[in-house]
């Protein structure tokens with residue numbers, strides 16, 4: 740009976756199994772290029788940011804490094820489904836429209852490439868998987884050993900808008916060195 744229960748539990752677990760999930764607590768630089776086009780009218784957004792990710796509290800902070808004089812930061816608190824946009828002394832609240840995403844590679848994701856960066860002697864082993872996110876399809880590259888995110892490409896059409904988004908991560912560090920990036924002013928409206 741007991742063994743039966745254990746086997747059942749394993750079966751339930753494995754049906755939600757992941758190939759890997761990105762680490763729970765980390766910080767990294769993230770470059771983003773988001774190109775969109777509506778009826779042939781195109782726009783491009785480019786940012787260079789420092790991202791702090793706390794998978795325990797389900798909270799993400801993004802500091803915009805490419806516009807240092809704007810002093811801009813976004814905090815997404817998925818436990819409250821609230822986004823805080825902070826710029827200088829101003830802060831605005833809005834409702835998050837996408838659910839919390841722990842950045843896991845699903846067990847049924849297709850492994851597209853197994854490869855390395857660098858040289859065979861000084862290598863960083865990585866894997867690229869098919870992925871879908873925000874209603875778009877694309878590719879997600881992570882390191883093979885620790886599932887550290889490296890690159891994410893997404894493309895597709897949502898509500899008549901054609902999108903091509905590229906994200907690249909660098910200078911990844913484990914843990915949260917500066918938790919103050921998650922702070923939001925009490926006065927946020």
Ligand SMILES: *[C@@H]1O[C@H](CO)[C@@H](O)[C@H](O)[C@H]1NC(C)=O
Pocket residue numbers: 845847848849
């Ligand atoms: C993988 O499985 C999930 C749920 O188990 C499903 O929603 C998703 O469509 C599947 N993806 C692929 C690529 O088969």
Ligand SMILES: *[C@@H]1O[C@H](CO)[C@@H](O)[C@H](O)[C@H]1NC(C)=O
Pocket residue numbers: 768910
């Ligand atoms: C990335 O890390 C290197 C080495 O630790 C450091 O010299 C560099 O300034 C960092 N780059 C950015 C953009 O943070």
